[in-house]
Each structure stands twice: as C-alpha cells, then as structure tokens.
Amino acid sequence: MKQTPLVYAFACVALPAVWGVLMYYVFGLIQRRRERIVGRTTGDPPPIDYSI
C-alpha cells in the first residue's frame, strides 16, 4: 500500500474546505449585488443539499 505524507493528506482536506468558504462568500456577495440592482429581495435560492 502506497503511503502519502501527512502534509499532503492535510492539504487534501484543508484546500477544498478553504475553497468552499471562499465560494460561500463570493456567491453570497454576487447574490446581494444582484438583489441591490434589481431593487428587491429575491430571497435565497433553495440551499443545495450537498449530502446527496
């Protein structure tokens, strides 16, 4: 069985998680700007259930 360095294994968890946090804020910002331009609250689209 091939063994991988611990640092790589941690990076495999940390990098996607950081990307996920980043995307949450970026797309939240885009949505708020869109709502401001439209001039009304469109409401959150239904949250994506990533567990499925």
Added chain:
Amino acid sequence: MRLALDVSGHAVPIPGLVALGAGVGFVAGIFGIGGGFLLTPLLTVVFGIPLPIAIGSGLCQMTGTGTSALLRHRAIGQGEIRFDVLMLAGSLLGVDAGARTVSYLAAAGFVSLAGHRVTVLRIVIEGAYAVLLLGIASLFWRQSRGRADDLEYVRGGPLARVALGPRVDLPSVPLRGVSAILIAEIGLAMGFLSGVLGIGGGVALMPVLIYGFGFPIRQASGTGIVVLIATAALGTFEHALRGNVDLRLSMVLLVGASVSAQFGALLTHRLEAMTLRRVFAAVVLATVVAVAWDLAASVG
C-alpha cells in the same frame, strides 16, 4: 500543448474534467443536491480513473462543496443539529471501516468471470453503485407521479416510534422520544457508504429522514451536513494516506462544479417541480446504464 492530468498513469484531459465537474454541478444545482453519487462512477466510466482514486478524490471534492452547503444551511437555520451530533461518532467509525474495506477489496485481486479477469473491487463497487442509483431513480420517478403536496410532509414515520435505549427530543422537526441508539447506528451506516462509495451518504439519509422519521423536507435537507463534512474530511484524509486522493483532480472538479451549481440553482425557479424529478430520474438512469455498460464491457 495538451492540457492533461496524469492520474495514476492515465492522461486525463483537464477541459474534459472541468466539463464533467460543471455538468454534475449544474445538474446538482438544479435539483438542490451535491451530486457526488454521479461524479464518482462517471470519473471511472468516462475517464477510466481507477475506482480507489475516484472514490478518494470524490470525497475530497465533497469537502469543498459541503463546506459551502454547511455555511448556507446554518445561515438560514435549517436542519436538526441534535440528529447530526448523535450520528457523528457512528459515522466516523463507519467511514474508517469503509476506507479500510476499499483497501481490502483493492488488495483482493481478480476473479474470473466468463473467462475474463475482473477486479473484485470493480464488481463490488460498480455493482453497489448500479443498485444504489436504480433505487434513487425509482424513488424520484415515483415522487414525480404523485401530487406536489404529498412531497411536503410525511408525518410520524415508523422509525420515530422505535423504542430502543435512551430517547431524545428533536425540537426543530418537531419529534419527541426518538431512539438515540437508532440515530447513531444510522450514522454508522451512512459513514460506511461514504467511505466505500465516495458519496455524501445523504442520498440514503434523505429517504430515511423523510419517510422513516417524518422530517419536513426543508429540515431534512439541512440535517446531516455536519456529519457529511466530518465524514468527507476524515474519509479524504484516510484515502489520502492510502494514496487514493489526487488533489489536482479534486480541485479541477471542484472549480467547475461550484461555479456551475449556481447557474443550475437559478434555473430551478423556472422549471416545474414534477418535470424536474422526471428529468433527474432519467439522468440517474442514464448513469446506471453507463455503469452497467462499463461493468459488462470489462467482463464481456
């Protein structure tokens, strides 16, 4: 210049990976799901990526999409956190057992079927995927034939009445006196599914919550996300230690999926719910055919 990733000796075109990630993300965004159960088998069927790498990298990608989902669900207060806490320990044990099972099956070598050598891992995992996807397709197809009201609430499921061990109240649902041991065991089963198949496990958890316990759909979709993150993270870590995660592959898929899911989510409001469910059942059924074809081709 050819844009390709070397994944375990396979040259995988990066534009193709982005397209697959974007396609799955778009479908996932439309239907409000993660799509891990589509991504992992398609990585193997379309690009020939070895199953252990597809499973490990799928879990790695899910750590990213799941983190976004957790933040959004927490922000709007959906989900029953007590259920997550009770499932957590069982699911962590389950994902560990699942990752070990993949290694065990990979080491089990080959069997001879109709004169052809096929890996035990491929038969077990692709067979499990075919069964799981068939179940999902039939569930969504059945839902598409009912009335929209039928989907909103299924009160008092049979699992909510199981009298086993200490009981716990779930105020967000609301349910009283639900068996804590049963919830922990469900966590164990979901964790095992995650570790073996590289999926969130929610695809099996949602029907259990809605039809088994009688959760309202919105509360069900927010429940299990904490467990998903924990199992995806631990599963990724364990698979990475075994050399089953290609971080570049996961990040390429993640970039494509996270962007296109937003467009899919916007489209949801323009389409009729019952039509969506039929289309989704057809997409899942097409994946079943692809997996079965791949398995048959390796045997025949």
